[in-house]
Every structure is written in structure tokens, then in C-alpha cells.
Amino acid sequence: MDTDPLVTGLTAAVGDAHVLTDPQVTAAYTTDFTRRFSGPARLVVRPADTAEVARVVGVCAEEGASIVPQGGNTGLVGGGVPRGGEVVLSLRRLASVERIDATAMQVTAGAGVPLAELQRSVRAEGLDFGVDFAARDSATIGGMIATNAGGERVLRYGTTRANVAGLEAVPADGGVLERLTGLPKDNTGYDLSGLLVGSEGTLAVITRARLRLVPRPTGRATALLALGSLDDAVSAVTELRALDSLELAEFFLADGLELVCRTSGLPAPFPRPYPVYLLVECAARHDPADELYAALDELACVEDAVVAVDRADRHRLTAYRERHTEAINSVGVPLKLDVSVPLTALAGFVEDLGSLLDSVATSYLFGHLAEGNLHVNLLGAGDRAEELTDAVLRQVAAVRGSISAEHGVGRAKARWLELSRSPTEIAAMRAVKQALDPRGLLNPGVLLPPGS
Ligand SMILES: Cc1cc2nc3c(=O)[nH]c(=O)nc-3n(C[C@H](O)[C@H](O)[C@H](O)COP(=O)(O)OP(=O)(O)OC[C@H]3O[C@@H](n4cnc5c(N)ncnc54)[C@H](O)[C@@H]3O)c2cc1C
DSSP: OOOOHHHHHHHHHHOGGGEEOOHHHHHHHHBOTTSSOBOOEEEEEOOOSHHHHHHHHHHHHHHTOOEEEESSSOOSSSOSSOSSSEEEEEOTTOOOBOOOBTTTTEEEEETTOBHHHHHHHHHTTTEEOSOOOTTTTTOBHHHHHHHTOOOTTHHHHOSGGGGEEEEEEEETTSOOEEEOOOOSOOOSSOOHHHHHTTOTTSSEEEEEEEEEOEEOOOEEEEEEEEESOHHHHHHHHHHHTTOTTEEEEEEEEHHHHHHHHHHHOOOOSSSSOOSEEEEEEEEESSOOHHHHHHHHHTOTTOSEEEEEOSHHHHHHHHHHHHTHHHHHHHHSOOEEEEEEOOGGGHHHHHHHHHHHHTTTSEEEEEEEGGGTEEEEEEESOGGGHHHHHHHHHHHHHHTTOBSOSSSOOTTTSGGGGGGTSOHHHHHHHHHHHHHHOTTOOBSTTSSSOTTO
């Protein structure tokens, strides 16, 4: 029998089947999706509900054990895996979607519900959740809220923040903060739920969420456009934004498409390669194909285009963009930098990036064009990873961009936070952290720069 008081306390809280200590069993929880971040866990604990999460956090507080909250472990900045010796608190068993409130157009879901599961539940009622992205089968609602995930539909529905109406969470002392009424009007003080969105597990463990839903569009039309330059892609999106039904505008480049086709076996979408590709999708309660065709006809910069309305054909087109992450992962361990820059600076930024990176690493760029959100993926950075991260993030800061557009700061970028946040802002963040987690037990080393 284990005599470690932490193990004994946690076993009493959740049952011994859900306290995992065998490194072979915990391995899936200790390395991130990219394989760049990993570390041993003291143990993994898997509570089933809010009460058990509160007991787990209480036991950890008593024993002075640090906690890494974890959802689907699809995060890309190393925030959800241990650095060495923390307790990994997996939320995946908090996986129930409660009754859908069609009148308020809201639903309450457990932190461990995967995005795809939420989508299945609400779509059956003619509704949808505004946030969507390629990791939908594994990424959880709690992880999405903790990272304020963005994804493919931000241009229409905003980031996760805009789609959260309230939260339930357990702060470091093991209490329960509950704000799940979802009232659209409720001006009774600080917005504690809002504070936890994007807090990356450093302020509290999110257990349930009240989510806003949108009417599910029944008609969809998708187009893949071949273009000569990023400037052309930016102009095309600017024009297409006149369409109320525009929901998605994603870009990728010739080398990324070539890699996706080579590693996935997908056929090339056009008879010859083009420098830039733009994937757009319109969605509405009617068939938006005609308005998309008409808008494309007006775009002089388009060199070739393919339009799909049938579901299978649309999925074939979106796969060229969505398979970038797995294609890059299949040929190496990438250094991933998710940044955003003002749209007017995008083309020049990418050109400067080429001069900086081309001789030292293989880079693949793609992203969410309407938000100037660029995923910079570098292969072969080797022991120059730190130096290249520094150079790229400084270049982002120089054009007044953000060093993290949607993946969060995590461990990967904590030391560069000052490039996007002022000393006064960082001091205010430290004060909030000190108030909610005075002993620094929740996700130490994540988000705030070293020294916090
Ligand atoms: C193929 C692929 C595509 C992706 N595309 C996008 C994209 O388009 N847009 C985007 O924004 N992201 C994207 N991501 C990144 C990732 O999926 C998101 O960051 C997602 O929100 C993470 O959810 P998760 O449940 O996997 O969280 P995890 O990876 O488990 O954790 C992420 C962070 O949240 C914290 N956390 C997790 N659950 C909780 C909780 N219940 N309470 C408190 N803190 C918690 C963790 O401590 C960690 O800091 C992609 C990832 C992959 C692999």
C-alpha cells in the first residue's frame, strides 16, 4: 500500500482507479502533441465531477503539490504537460453535456467535453457552437476556455471568450466559484468568468461552462482560390467580407500544400502550383453558393478557383488546410510560433521572415487570414530554436503584432511576454495571480515570465 500522504489523500478523493502513478500509464499525459514539451508527472489524477476536483485541489493544497490542469492535451505551447514532478489533473472525465436551453440558446457542458462531442449534441437541436478548429475530436471545452481558443470562425463568431456566458471553477484553495446562470445582463461586479478565459490553468481549474450557441447554418459553400501573392489574398478577403455569410478565410502557401499532398496522398487541387492559396467558406440558413460565385466573379486577383457545395467535396477542400499540422508533425518535431500582425503589415512581415529563416530552417506558414494570424512552423531549428524564437517574436513586436494570437503563452513564450504586454500590465497580472493562487501551485512556469 502507498504511504505517500498525497496518494492516500487523492485516492480517498477519487478512488484508486483514477490515481495513476505508473510511468507507462501516465506517459500519454506527460508529452505534448508536438513532442517538444514533456516532463515526469508526480502522478495523474482523474476526478469525475466538480466536487471531486475541489477535493483533489484541496488535498494538493494541503500537501503543497503543484498542479498542471489538462484537458485534451492538444495545446501547442507546453502549458498542459508537467515540467517535472507536478500532479497532472486531467479533466477528461467531466464529460457531460447538460440539457440544451433552446430558449436562451445556451448549454452547460463539463470541462472535459471534447469540442466534437459538443458539436454533435447541439447540432442535433439545430444549433451550433461558434468556435471550431482541426483538433475538435480531442480539444476540450475547459482547455479551449483556458487558452481562449480561436480557430477558423473567429471572423464571424469571435474567439472562445465571446462564446462563454459563465463558468464554474475551482481556485487553488479548493473552493468552488460558480457563475452559470448565463444571464445576458448581469452587472454585479467583477467578471470572474471573463478573467479565467485565457488564464491557461494559472488561476483556477475550470469544471463547467455555460456556452452561447448560434443557429446552425443549413447551407454551406466552400472555395479554394489560387493567388499570386499574400497581398492579393488580403485584398480578396477584404472584398469577401462584404458577404454576411462569410465564415472562414484560411491561407496556406505552395510548400505547405505540397507537403500535405505528399504526406496524405491527397491529389493536388490545381494543375499547377501557385504561391498562395485562400480557403473560404460561406454558411447561411439558405444556400450561399450563388452569392459566393457572384463575389468570386468580382475578384480580379484570383488565378484559379474550385468551389464545392457537396459535403464530401467541401471536406476535401478544407483538408488541404486542416492537414497542415499533422503533415508537418509527420516529418519532424516543429518549432511552432503562433503570432498575429496587422493585416496591412502581413505581406511585408512574411517577406522579412523569409530573409530571417530561409537559410537556417525549413519553414511552413499558414493561418487564419482575416485576423492576420500566422502559424510559423520551423523544422530543423535544432539548438537554434531559442534564438530563432527570439528573432521571430521581436520581428512581430516591431510591427505591433501579438506574440501569441490564439495558442496562449504557455511555457513556450513566457519569457517573451514583455514583447506584447507592458510592465504595468504584467504587474497587474502578477497581483491577480497572487490573490487567487498565493502559493503559486497552479501551473507554475506557465504564462507569467520566470520570477513570478
Ligand atoms: C491539429 C491542431 C489544430 C489546432 N488548431 C487550433 C486553432 O485553430 N486555434 C486554436 O486556438 N488552437 C488550436 N490548436 C491548439 C489547441 O487545440 C487549443 O489550444 C485547445 O484549446 C487546447 O484544448 P485542450 O483541451 O487540448 O487543452 P490542453 O492542451 O490539455 O491544455 C491547454 C492549456 O489549458 C489548460 N487547461 C486545460 N484544461 C483546463 C481546465 N479545465 N481548467 C483550467 N485550465 C485548463 C492547461 O493547463 C494548458 O495550459 C490546435 C491543436 C492541434 C493539435
